[in-house]
Amino acid sequence: MKLYFRYFSIHIKSQMQYKTSFFLTLTGQFLTSFSAFLSIYFLMSRFHQVQNFTYNEVLLCFATVLMAFSLAECFARGFDTFSTMIGNGEFDRIMVRPRNEIFQVLASRIDFSRIGRLIQAIIIFIYAIPASRITWTFDKILTLILMIIGGVVIFSGLFFSLCGTMLFHNRRA
Amino acid sequence: MKKYISFFKIRFINGLQYRVAAYAGIATQIAWGFMHILIFKAFYKGDPHSFPMEFSQLSSYIWLQQAFLALFMSWYFDNDIFMTITSGNIAYELSRPMDLYSMWFTKNLAVRLSRAVLRCLPVLLVALLLPEPYGIAPPVSLFGFFMFIITMVLAFLCVVAFSMFIYIIVFYTLSPMGVRVVATSLIEFLTGSIIPLPFFPKKLMKIVSLTPFASMQNLPFRIYSGNIAGREMLFGVLLQLFWVIILILSGRLWMARALKKVVVQGG
Numbered sequence: 014m015k016l017y018f019r020y021f022s023i024h025i026k027s028q029m030q031y032k033t034s035f036f037l038t039l040t041g042q043f044l045t046s047f048s049a050f051l052s053i054y055f056l057m058s059r060f061h062q063v064q065n066f067t068y069n070e071v072l073l074c075f076a077t078v079l080m081a082f083s084l085a086e087c088f089a090r091g092f093d094t095f096s097t098m099i100g101n102g103e104f105d106r107i108m109v110r111p112r113n114e115i116f117q118v119l120a121s122r123i124d125f126s127r128i129g130r131l132i133q134a135i136i137i138f139i140y141a142i143p144a145s146r147i148t149w150t151f152d153k154i155l156t157l158i159l160m161i162i163g164g165v166v167i168f169s170g171l172f173f174s175l176c177g178t179m180l181f182h183n184r185r186a
Numbered sequence: 187m188k189k190y191i192s193f194f195k196i197r198f199i200n201g202l203q204y205r206v207a208a209y210a211g212i213a214t215q216i217a218w219g220f221m222h223i224l225i226f227k228a229f230y231k232g233d234p235h236s237f238p239m240e241f242s243q244l245s246s247y248i249w250l251q252q253a254f255l256a257l258f259m260s261w262y263f264d265n266d267i268f269m270t271i272t273s274g275n276i277a278y279e280l281s282r283p284m285d286l287y288s289m290w291f292t293k294n295l296a297v298r299l300s301r302a303v304l305r306c307l308p309v310l311l312v313a314l315l316l317p318e319p320y321g322i323a324p325p326v327s328l329f330g331f332f333m334f335i336i337t338m339v340l341a342f343l344c345v346v347a348f349s350m351f352i353y354i355i356v357f358y359t360l361s362p363m364g365v366r367v368v369a370t371s372l373i374e375f376l377t378g379s380i381i382p383l384p385f386f387p388k389k390l391m392k393i394v395s396l397t398p399f400a401s402m403q404n405l406p407f408r409i410y411s412g413n414i415a416g417r418e419m420l421f422g423v424l425l426q427l428f429w430v431i432i433l434i435l436s437g438r439l440w441m442a443r444a445l446k447k448v449v450v451q452g453g
Contacts, residue, residue: 059236059385
């Protein structure tokens with residue numbers, strides 16, 4: 014765990030070297046999911062409800078998925094570069110080191126520009142949680158938190174299995 | 187002209203080599219098409235009167251979109267071109283006795299077309315076999331189909347001409363990342379690849395339909411299903427022609443200016 018924090022701080026430092034590029038990418042990330050949000054807004058303002066889900070309830074689901082996805086992309090995208098790692102022999106170097114291979118691949122990249130999406134998810138949560146008029150009992154809060162955690166785990170698992178297992182066979186995505 | 191045609195041929199045949207990627211793409215497109223239709227079905231069930239187009243028209247739109255995705259996809263940019271600009275290899279490109287704009291233009295045309303050729307038929311076949319409101323309907327009339335083909339070609343040229351601007355911008359920014367993300371999300375949204383343009387609010391749709399974005403996939407797909415017809419169609423085609431000419435001319439001018447001040451990276 015201590016090693017992971019070392020990787021973490023190195024990634025922050027290296028990405029902060031190019032501040033303008035970092036913030037541009039962050040804005041770009043924000044815009045990408047913002048167009049999805051706009052589509053939902055347009056559709057919901059035309060139809061008002063979908064299968065008895067109201068606009069605010071749909072937003073709540075959207076924010077949950079968006080948050081889970083952006084967290085997974087931020088922390089589990091190391092598998093994305095896995096193909097190049099195998100291709101250029103970087104993975105051989107990793108296997109030589111006395112640490113877990115999956116851990117090293119995972120920590121090889123932490124993409125903080127995904128925070129752009131995370132911010133958007135948080136903003137939508139701030140709007141949708143009071144607006145959905147749900148009476149927040151303990152079990153409902155727990156469900157929401159578990160939904161987000163479960164989402165992160167599922168998306169990370171997908172990145173892992175897709176990029177990982179397929180590439181050993183194809184070597185190209 | 188001859189050299190561009192043979193360049194196109196090389197790139198086109200090169201693109202046809204990636205069969206496995208195409209199979210994966212076909213599976214994705216079919217799944218994606220079903221998903222989109224199910225989403226809109228849910229909306230349609232709730233309130234069929236607020237639907238801006240008939241459901242069968244929407245299905246045709248979605249299946250055409252999936253089948254010809256490679257022609258109009260907003261996120262495809264040629265990484266080789268970005269690399270030539272940022273690495274300084276542009277010097278070699280410039281010393282060739284070819285016009286750079288035309289060369290990159292044909293390259294983009296060829297890659298997109300070869301991908302579309304590999305992918306479109308199976309998707310269309312699946313869409314044809316589906317039952318009435320969910321599959322692709324036959325074209326409304328012979329004239330409509332003829333116009334569909336013409337607008338498809340123009341829309342294709344329009345998309346490539348627009349993507350040329352992104353390459354030119356990289357001459358100034360030197361990093362494709364930011365421009366690319368912004369351009370992709372903008373095009374994706376305004377051309378109607380997330381939700382078709384008729385689903386936009388009325389006022390916004392009026393504005394967007396005058397921009398070059400509406401001349402991309404929006405026009406041919408809606409002409410095919412008969413959602414746009416008559417005078418509106420003629421106006422659309424003229425507008426499309428106008429945008430294609432404007433985009434290509436301004437792209438050429440801008441590129442000539444950018445090349446005057448080009449900095450060759452590396453050495």
